Amino acid sequence: MLILQGMQSFELNRSDLLRLKTALDSGDQELKKVLEDYHASEVAILFEKLLPEEREKIINILPVDIASEILAEMGDEHHPEDLLISLNPEKRSEIIEELDYDDATDIISQLEEHEQQELLSDIDQEDATEIRNLLSYPEDTAGGLMNTDLIKVGIHQSKKDALDEIIRQSEEMEEFYTIYAVDDNGTLQGILSIKDVIKARTDVLVQELIKTEFVYVESGLDQEEVARLISQYNLISVPVVDRKMKLLGRVTVDDIIDVLQEENTEDMLKISGVSEDEELSGNWRDAVKSRLPWLVLNLGTAFLAASIIRHFDSTLKQLTVMSAYMTIIAGMGGNSATQALAVTVRRISLTDLTDRQAYKTVFKEFLVGLINGASNGLIVLGVALLYDGNPMLGLVLFLAMTGNLMVAGLTGASIPLLLKRFGIDPAVASSIIITTFTDCIGFLLPLWLATRLLL
Structure with missing residues (x-):
């Protein structure tokens, strides 16, 4: 018997x-014995390093309930559908x-x-109908996220009839948190807990x-938005309805955890200039296809920054020390802008900012910069005074550093907000625009100030 109490989170390791590889070569009995020591979610992690035929062998020898749980635990990037x-x-x-x-x-x-139809034609008609219905919803909506397995009772039922109905419906459900009350048309009228039903008088109506x-x-x-509501109201599950309030299904907190992980990963990849279409476990061809367009765009912005350096070529020839300092200023601006961008994009993803909140966000990041x-x-x-002994050079660098980090804070906060206002995903485009600003200003400010104040 597998006991999970007190265990730490499982991580894939060589031992x-x-x-598992040894057990695969030792026969089905030894393999079954080894698999008994692992939870389904742990086997799903181990599947990451197994060949397709090895995964298939394991699934075929396991009981259906465990095999199904393993497939449910597998990440999309490891293609449980192929298995x-x-x-x-x-x-x-x-x-x-x-x-x-x-x-x-x-x-x-x-x-x-055609593969979907092949699978659905082989299963129970009722199950196939439910799955086809769910397939009709976009996968990133409440409908695509919901489970139609739930407990519902009629509002006109007595406590006894409701309890009988709850027992009947729960026979094929692993767990449920809330009971939904509907009228004769299936319209959601309210919710109740099993505790409320048990404590109520025998003759009371739902x-x-x-x-x-x-x-x-x-x-x-x-x-x-579904994830935000569940988090805001500390819910275990939330009912899903159509526009006429007909009960369709429910979204549970375990689904929301997956959504939050998915959305956070997506935002992180976008900010880094990586397409959300690139799978974390994908091959090098997919990675190149995903990243190359962004790198080419970055290259174009780099040429723009380089043109500023070319414009001040005479200044650099006379003040070679500026070539070292201006890279520091540009780099610091990029880091500061990335910080402001990450905070602002996260704030946007968590809530719809009002105009007042947006102004406060921009002002805050400007002040921080x-x-x-x-x-x-x-x-x-x-440093300039210590190593170069030039107070005016120090003043130029102070003004340039201050100015560039001000610009970094201002652009890091305002650009994603502006993009959001125009219906453009701020996580996708902000990074490229902000990098252009901080690089250009990071070179322009010190070189322009040096030309004016030192030559």
């Missing part, structure tokens, strides 16, 4: 992988029917249309127990 479609029809049908509808839909949606003030989401709502710029400018001024 576990070697043990599913490779199994014999009987095994894969059993797995699909064992999976929660939302997990089954997530996996099947990655297959080609409509007397329900809470009519509750949080719900429409099926077309973006998954980030001013203070940080002046502080670092004083350090550079001290």
